[in-house]
């Protein structure tokens with residue numbers, strides 16, 4: 001099991017979310033053991049009721065023993081109620097942990113990636129929260145059925161062995177063989193059930209989208225195409241259902257061999273054992289009752305509802321793990337070493353937003369040396385933000401590659417990429433929480449001194465003072481902070497991080513030119529490579545390297561070189577009316 005957990009992100013997620021649940025689990029197991037009282041003793045008590053009571057002509061004694069069995073069922077009912085408390089103590093904190101993880105993942109992606117459209121998606125978080133609720137419900141149902149089932153199986157076998165060891169062997173051998181066949185087969189069964197659940201969802205999605213677009217479908221005469229889409233999904237689902245049905249058919253031989261065969265064995269062996277005086281008639285009846293009242297129902301549950309809950313849980317947790325994958329428990333950089341300062345090389349980069357769209361970027365190549373400072377310029381809509389995203393490793397180019405220190409950024413492990421590259425978008429995202437949580441988000445271990453350096457570098461000190469220090473609670477950042485203030489917080493956050501490639505995509509557009517100059521010079525002095533999508537010409541004049549993107553293509557050089565050699569750049573400079581600072585020598 002641990003190796004499965006290691007490989008399966010869904011199960012790993014579940015294990016992490018239930019990490020503190022050992023105590024309630026032990027309590028739940030304890031109450032499940034109490035629930036198993038009838039499974040342990042009722043066969044033996046039935047045998048006594050028969051042997052010493054009804055068959056011995058003492059019906060009152062027999063009835064007394066039967067009353068004892070009834071009392072055990074009373075105990076079981078009480079234990080069934082009591083088990084809900086520890087179960088709640090397992091699944092409720094698990095739900096909270098999963099919700100925290102889901103929300104943190106969504107916020108983390110928004111804070112770190114900041115691509116257009118990568119903001120925190122409220123609908124997405126709501127969807128994930130309802131998936132978390134489904135995980136909670138299924139986990140509770142699984143524990144509620146699987147724990148008593150396992151304890152009942154064990155208790156019934158012990159009770160049976162206490163009646164007679166030979167009869168216990170007659171029952172245990174086929175039972176254990178059936179379980180030994182079924183448990184490994186559960187994996188394939190789980191896979192098929194998962195495929196079926198996903199196919200069902202595709203049917204619902206296809207039907208939903210056709211129904212939602214019914215007017216357009218009718219107006220465009222696309223009825224046949226829409227029907228065909230739903231039909232394909234439905235046929236897939238039907239095929240998956242058939243496969244599951246075949247896999248489910250395994251239940252029948254498992255119950256026949258594990259449950260019915262032992263009854264047959266007892267009926268065949270019982271009379272001769274009784275005849276030889278080795279066991280009493282009551283003991284044979286008691287043994288049969290262990291099998292029919294406990295072992296067969298347990299097998300039915302194991303192959304039915306428990307296997308079903310398990311499959312469902314695997315599907316739900318796998319999906320949750322995939323969709324909630326955020327930057328991790330304490331920020332995207334947690335636990336991963338970032339790459340050091342490195343050369344940024346772009347080779348033949350081509351990118352289009354869709355297979356039938358014209359490429360936004362076509363065969364773009366340039367190299368920024370270690371710790372270089374590049375500014376991207378170009379008319380609106382030419383592809384600067386698209387390039388910025390690709391440099392950050394978000395999105396895959398159609399051709400070509402971006403390398404940081406010789407390693408393709410698209411192939412970097414997510415945590416290394418997150419720790420090494422920071423992209424600050426135009427609309428800075430500040431999340432509800434303290435100022436410290438926001439500024440230290442990418443550097444959770446940063447000391448106050450380090451945070452102070454970042455704050456001072458980007459010119460955020462007056463804002464920090466105004467808000468009353470790092471513990472200031474930002475309950476409604478969008479409502480109470482200006483766009484420029486939010487930009488300063490996002491900039492300090494990235495300045496404090498260990499990222500060695502920082503990309504500012506018009507990240508200072510809400511600051512005045514003087515404040516913008518402070519920020520850009522601070523980042524230029526900071527170790528690592530800086531890429532700035534220019535908002536003002538002053539940014540280009542401050543950089544060592546300039547890349548211009550325009551309708552003709554792209555050109556790379558210094559501000560002075562491009563001004564002298566590139567008519568498009570000169571024209572663009574003409575459009576900018578901000579006063580020029582002295583170019584970098």
Ligand SMILES: Nc1ncnc2c1ncn2[C@@H]1O[C@H](COP(=O)(O)OP(=O)(O)OP(=O)(O)O)[C@@H](O)[C@H]1O
Nearest residue numbers: 116117353360378379380381382383384385386387
């Ligand atoms: N998610 C998207 N899907 C489809 N097209 C997109 C998407 N994002 C951007 N585009 C298009 O790609 C082109 C380049 O956009 P991009 O935002 O990269 O340009 P830009 O140079 O950064 O513009 P601006 O200076 O106005 O921010 C534009 O035509 C834009 O409409």
